[in-house]
Amino acid sequence: MIISALHLYQYQIPLDKLLPVGSQRIDVRRGLVLKVEAIDETGQVLTEQVEIAPLSGLDIDGNPLHGFSKESLTQVSDKLESLLEQLVQKPIADLLDIADVESLPSLAFGLSLMHAKLKGQLNGHTISLNADRKIIPLLYRNSDESINALHQRVSDLPADVHAAKVKVAQTSLEEEVQLIHQILVIRPDLKLRLDANRGFDLEQAIDFAACLPLASIEYIEEPCQRASDNAAFYRAIGMPWALDESLNDPMFQFTMQPGLTALVVKPMLIGTLEKLQKLQAEAEHSGVRFILSSSLEASLGIEALARLSQIMTPDELPGLDTLTAFSYDLLVDSGKPRCQSWGDLTLIKSC
Template identity: 60%
Template sequence: MTTTQQQLTPLTLTQLSLHQFTVDLDKPLPVGKLRIAQRSGLVLSAIASNSTRQQQALVEISPLSGLDNQGQALSGFSSESLADVTQQLSTILPQLQQQSIDKLLDFAQESTLPSLAFGLSQLHAKLAGKFDGHAIAPRTIPLIYRHNDEPLSAVSAVSERVASLADNVYAVKVKVAQDALEDEIKLIHQILAIRPNLKLRLDANRGFNLEQAIEFAACLPLASIEYIEEPCQNPDDNQAFYQAIEMPWALDESLNSPDYQFTMQAGLTALIIKPMLIGSIEKLQQLIDTATEHGVRCILSSSLEASLGIEALNRLASIITPDEIPGLDTLAAFSQDLVVSTGKANCLKLADLPLLASTSNS
């Protein structure tokens, strides 16, 4: 057998393990209008080999669902719960044992749980070496938002964060539709007073009705706004918003619907794609190809994953959206890293995590 033939011999899954993690947040992170103070999820580990080599890979699977820090249910994000994913994975793992790694793609295609489909397809990509050679310096758009322990008029605190941005930062993402319109308008102008050359990506999370969205946008310098994500509570109003104010807008939450099909609309300039909420890498690529054909930008964004998931998203973004900087600036609030160190004092390793299920040759 030639070296090329040996390299092409399919890898067989010889050991899989499923672990659960929970990481406390130093500061609650916004999820729409709610906040979370803890992030939980799963780590799926796999070893695969053939006659000449062995590969190991780990992926984070963390649907964005559950309860916020006040006990309210998160809605509009992952439709599946962590328990749903755990149950389905526990069933799948024995069926994957001693199978080709391509079986991961079969299960990813069959799964109705987007986070699981993404995780399985990502695990296949890692084992197949498709993420190799894409270890790049982290790229992200800084996220600006008011911490919930700051006063409503927290312009000065946020301004300090803006002033500390590196000189090579050309754009930031700003959470809006969280507080009073006057405070948020003041905040936008204060950011631009400090860094006039910044371009702003506003994220409303469907927080405005049509009239509020128009009133808010009318008070802002359009030339400084790249786009506003999901400006209206009713997505059907987004085109009317654009016709009134001509501010480019983007879709985010709308993509999470299992029935979503890309349709070009007036003013639509970008899709904010959260892979954990959408599905397999193949599904992501199809969506990106369709949107790109219509001149719509595609920007990968986090679903508040821990460091293992963020590193994977950074690598994936460099492969499927190489011309766009992803929105992955959410790790600062995490008290610990997960498997992949970003320099925090504590990094949870696989051995530190509770084992939920496993398979092996023995």
């Protein structure tokens, strides 16, 4: 299959409600869409598109986001612009060759995903992003929101939802312990995935976890400021924990540790599908769950993650509820009132 044309676009989508990025908040999401046309052996033209959206940029206060993508959107966009010319009239295998040596994780992921899509490797998994999909709802409180509004959201969860993710280490220990107990009063059947985003020191993490019903907690993501304290946290309290931010370190090497129960994996921050598969094999070899999660992609990127998770982790539910906050969809309809189409995007380059 030969690449006949490439187009690079930028999108920008305001959010209906703020989305958390660790302890920071964003109110708009920007990213790139790469569209590739390729001609197969029978002369047929195939078109595929991927979203490439590093999780960087500015929060609502104008401060740079920290802890997630190290590359900026401009960096990715500039690099892609120069790659387009290099790829035109080349076999699609070149996408993989470039992805394999690409140092920017979001770009490596995008190129490798594009290759998989053109090869049809994501086909046959008809994903509905509409109402009936199973999700792990993301529960957090906006600063301007009453606690009752959050309670209402918990009451409104469909009966067949049995797990939810709750942001913690955001306000005070007392308030958050109370919140978790209240969630469980409303829905005692829920198993909670807590996410501390490294917001506690070891002592705070232990004090917090000691006040919670262990049996209702699936795990807590990144409980400690220093990831090296997580094993001590587990020894003290017996609460399983998961890694998220730690995986973004380019030097990260998987090693089994006491209490480590899951990797919460954001493909946009990791790199190629091959790198993801290698990490998955290492984790699962040690009995550690591998759970795909969004990096706040729009509907085009979320659809790809939903397909990937069906293929890679059919027994796990991915964390994709962040799409709820988007005011409209991007090229793929998830049931929002509006869906941006090609004409709504800014064309950066075509060749």
